[in-house]
């Protein structure tokens with residue numbers, strides 16, 4: 001989707017190409033006279049967990065859609081490891097190692113758990129989808145290697161031994177874990193998680209949080225959009241707060257929780273209270 005009146009400058013250079021995994025500069029999205037995002041800038045350092053929070057309708061998903069190439073902004077630039085993504089398609093962005101999960105589970109319910117993960121692997125695989133369909137010998141060897149990788153990923157997310165089950169038969173929380181497994185199969189350098197805790201019970205959320213920590217410890221940078229403030233405040237290195245399309249605060253979890261602008265934006269929903277429960 002392309003926003004009207006596009007004035008994106010794809011020749012802008014990144015400000016900090018060495019340390020930043022992702023850098024968003026002066027992003028604006030105007031749709032039909034509505035200002036969805038305005039002057040939005042943020043930076044995600046390599047190897048860190050950064051969260052983007054904000055009340056409903058603040059523009060978080062829109063920002064994710066732009067970062068991952070699903071939408072074009074009205075103005076501004078997005079750099080991933082120093083490369084401007086603004087003219088790239090979602091496939092090209094994913095090919096660079098910038099991988100997202102979706103708010104709703106995006107699994108193939110009629111395929112097995114393993115097939116769901118293999119699909120993501122084939123997208124990055126050398127053999128390609130046609131080689132797999134034609135069952136070439138070299139592809140079969142590659143297939144055996146991939147099957148073992150599938151088991152490793154399933155073990156990592158806690159779905160070991162479930163490879164042969166139909167994805168649609170998994171419980172909701174397990175489907176979210178499969179969504180994460182699919183994203184990991186694409187070997188992300190930067191993982192964008194869109195409300196991973198939505199619909200999860202407290203113990204599932206806790207498990208997901210531990211997984212996100214381990215993913216980061218393994219060297220993957222994480223950008224998280226999440227309404228569960230307990231999760232956000234306990235795992236983030238830095239939190240950016242978006243309100244009505246603008247970044248109103250950023251800093252450590254403690255800093256943003258005590259920021260008067262943030263408290264005002266969350267008035268009635270009790271940001272601090274939500275972070276403690």
Ligand SMILES: Nc1ncnc2c1ncn2[C@@H]1O[C@H](COP(=O)(O)OP(=O)(O)OP(=O)(O)O)[C@@H](O)[C@H]1O
Pocket residue numbers: 031034036054055056057058059060061062063
């Ligand atoms: N294609 C579009 N056309 C018009 N308005 C849109 C479009 N996409 C998003 N919006 C509006 O932009 C605003 C930001 O939406 P967005 O989904 O990005 O917010 P969000 O912060 O992710 O919200 P939530 O936390 O509820 O998911 C909302 O007011 C939404 O209605």
